[in-house]
Amino acid sequence: MKYLKAINRKxxxxxxxxxxxxxxxxxxxxxxxxxxPHYPMGCSLVFSPGWETDSAGGTAGLCQPVERDLYDCYIxxxxxxxxxxxxxxxxxxxxxxxxxxxxxxxxxxxxx
Amino acid sequence: xxxxxxxxxxxxKAAGIDYLYLAPSAAVFALEGPARSIIDLLDDRELxxxxxxxxxxxxxxSVAEIAEALDELQQSHAIVRDNPVAPPPLQxxxxxxxxxxxxxxxxxxxxxxxxxxxxxxxxxxxAPEGKTRFMSQETAHRAVDFLLEQSPxxxxxxxxxxGGETLLNFKVVKxxxxxxxxxxxxxxxxxxxxxxxxxxxxxSEIIDFLAENHVGVTISIDxxxxxxxxxxxxxxxxxxxxxIAPKIKELLRARRSRPIGARVTLTSQVxxxxxxxxxxxxxxxxxxxxxxxxxxxxxxxxxxxxKGLDTVLEQxxxxxxxxxxxxxxxxxxxxxxxxxxxxxxxNGVSKAYPCGAGLGLLGVSPSGDIGLCHRFVDSPAGALxxxxxxxxxxxxxxxxxxxxxxNKYDCQTCWARPLCSGGCYHEAYVRxxxxxxxxxxxxxxxxxxxxxxxxxxxxxxxxxxxxxxxxDERKAI
Numbered sequence: 001m002k003y004l005k006a007i008n009r010k011x012x013x014x015x016x017x018x019x020x021x022x023x024x025x026x027x028x029x030x031x032x033x034x035x036x037p038h039y040p041m042g043c044s045l046v047f048s049p050g051w052e053t054d055s056a057g058g059t060a061g062l063c064q065p066v067e068r069d070l071y072d073c074y075i076x077x078x079x080x081x082x083x084x085x086x087x088x089x090x091x092x093x094x095x096x097x098x099x100x101x102x103x104x105x106x107x108x109x110x111x112x
Numbered sequence: 113x114x115x116x117x118x119x120x121x122x123x124x125k126a127a128g129i130d131y132l133y134l135a136p137s138a139a140v141f142a143l144e145g146p147a148r149s150i151i152d153l154l155d156d157r158e159l160x161x162x163x164x165x166x167x168x169x170x171x172x173x174s175v176a177e178i179a180e181a182l183d184e185l186q187q188s189h190a191i192v193r194d195n196p197v198a199p200p201p202l203q204x205x206x207x208x209x210x211x212x213x214x215x216x217x218x219x220x221x222x223x224x225x226x227x228x229x230x231x232x233x234x235x236x237x238x239a240p241e242g243k244t245r246f247m248s249q250e251t252a253h254r255a256v257d258f259l260l261e262q263s264p265x266x267x268x269x270x271x272x273x274x275g276g277e278t279l280l281n282f283k284v285v286k287x288x289x290x291x292x293x294x295x296x297x298x299x300x301x302x303x304x305x306x307x308x309x310x311x312x313x314x315x316s317e318i319i320d321f322l323a324e325n326h327v328g329v330t331i332s333i334d335x336x337x338x339x340x341x342x343x344x345x346x347x348x349x350x351x352x353x354x355x356i357a358p359k360i361k362e363l364l365r366a367r368r369s370r371p372i373g374a375r376v377t378l379t380s381q382v383x384x385x386x387x388x389x390x391x392x393x394x395x396x397x398x399x400x401x402x403x404x405x406x407x408x409x410x411x412x413x414x415x416x417x418x419k420g421l422d423t424v425l426e427q428x429x430x431x432x433x434x435x436x437x438x439x440x441x442x443x444x445x446x447x448x449x450x451x452x453x454x455x456x457x458x459n460g461v462s463k464a465y466p467c468g469a470g471l472g473l474l475g476v477s478p479s480g481d482i483g484l485c486h487r488f489v490d491s492p493a494g495a496l497x498x499x500x501x502x503x504x505x506x507x508x509x510x511x512x513x514x515x516x517x518x519n520k521y522d523c524q525t526c527w528a529r530p531l532c533s534g535g536c537y538h539e540a541y542v543r544x545x546x547x548x549x550x551x552x553x554x555x556x557x558x559x560x561x562x563x564x565x566x567x568x569x570x571x572x573x574x575x576x577x578x579x580x581x582x583x584d585e586r587k588a589i
Contacts, residue, residue, distance in 0.1 A: 003147035004188055005574050006421070007131065009486040010460015011139035018187045 126570025138530035146181035201394040212472035219276040279313035311356040335388030373400035379414040385427035400446040458583035462530035487538040
């Protein structure tokens with residue numbers, strides 16, 4: 001940092017943290033983007049036209065795969081969903097699914 | 113409109129440099145250029161970024177420089193914007209916490225009758241009635257096993273012998289050191305030893321044993337004869353100085369590796385810190401001298417009142433300045449109150465607890481009962497189990513929850529809390545009947561002393577920074 005000179009060991013650690021968190025300081029830089037709460041896609045908290053069925057009552061016309069809903073319930077929703085217990089028994093359930101929209105077919109089958 | 117204001121810090125000046133000591137992070141930063149001007153500008157008011165730029169423009173800073181300084185100050189929490197910074201969450205230490213130090217009160221008996229003694233004086237909290245007065249060899253050896261078992265992951269552990277008068281039970285001290293060495297080697301650990309004594313019972317044989325076994329020794333002594341003998345007397349009233357002085361000199365001559373320290377208790381009648389220091393260092397030859405005010409209820413005649421504390425602070429400050437002169441010449445100066453505080457400042461210690469009592473350090477009574485520390489053994493207020501049955505985890509957790517700095521309401525707005533964390537549990541218990549109470553009668557003193565030590569630190573950091581390398585090793589609690 002340029003105008004705050006770290007003197008003790010804690011200040012040096014704080015400086016390292018600040019640089020790793022915000023990057024080195026550049027003149028006129030914008031403040032870092034504010035962290036916003038993450039609303040899971042397809043959850044009842046937001047209007048998502050793809051939720052569960054399409055306008056014809058089927059799943060063919062959804063704007064995203066039904067598995068995406070499932071996956072969002074798993075990853076971030078507070079609502080208890082019908083997904084495997086990924087904390088204790090099936091921690092690797094989604095290990096092959098790097099991106100839900102692309103790799104949802106790789107989500108493991110689980111036989112409890 | 114979004115505004116900036118000062119965060120939580122203590123500002124101080126040393127060697128012509130403006131420093132900030134941030135709370136609660138305990139980081140020390142030097143302010144330069146626009147950062148210093150921004151801190152000054154926000155003294156007692158809130159300003160928007162635009163207002164700050166407008167006010168500082170006449171000082172010749174560009175908008176880019178001011179914006180950069182604002183970022184740096186905000187990211188380190190020296191200034192805050194809009195919402196207050198959330199306090200760090202209350203995290204209790206992992207349980208079970210590995211032990212580091214065990215203090216064995218090998219006896220609660222003493223051959224002196226110091227009026228101010230917390231073990232026997234008017235403010236005593238121990239209730240050892242009906243229990244053994246001398247620790248047996250079996251109990252002491254069992255305590256060593258307990259320390260080795262309860263310190264998983266630690267390579268080095270410490271065993272401290274305490275009393276009463278420790279040397280009244282020297283036989284057990286000696287056999288315990290031999291036993292502990294053997295057991296520690298078997299367990300793949302290193303164990304070191306220290307001992308506190310009033311020096312009255314030192315003999316050539318004991319002195320040789322202590323030197324050969326690298327036992328760190330602390331002598332309780334209150335200075336030259338006229339001060340020491342005010343309180344440190346035998347039961348008949350005779351002063352102890354003439355007995356201990358030659359023995360201490362012999363001990364100091366025999367020392368080999370570990371420094372020998374003096375520990376002085378300050379009372380209303382004994383506050384002449386400089387004179388005591390000179391006597392103990394220059395005339396007696398101690399390596400280090402540490403001072404602590406007597407722990408007592410305020411009603412006692414020997415309790416130090418706030419005027420007395422001011423005198424102590426003045427003299428501490430003068431000695432601290434001498435410490436600085438020595439440090440600038442790369443010389444040591446055995447005033448441990450300064451060196452201990454500098455160590456904590458240098459490492460940026462921000463304490464959740466004032467000391468390791470009840471956590472990494474425990475006291476053991478002669479009968480094997482565990483207490484928070486040596487001052488709480490055999491006291492119902494600090495009982496934490498027995499070495500045979502183990503640590504009372506429920507009581508320990510409750511103590512740690514209540515004693516956590518986040519739960520000390522009075523400390524939440526104090527910039528010195530990273531260093532003080534509310535102060536000694538025993539002091540608090542004697543004063544307020546509650547181990548987790550902040551020691552409010554010391555607050556001004558602690559802030560005054562912290563400021564003195566920060567200024568000394570700032571001077572050394574600017575003028576002889578290499579001296580501070582010696583503090584790099586963090587002294588673990």
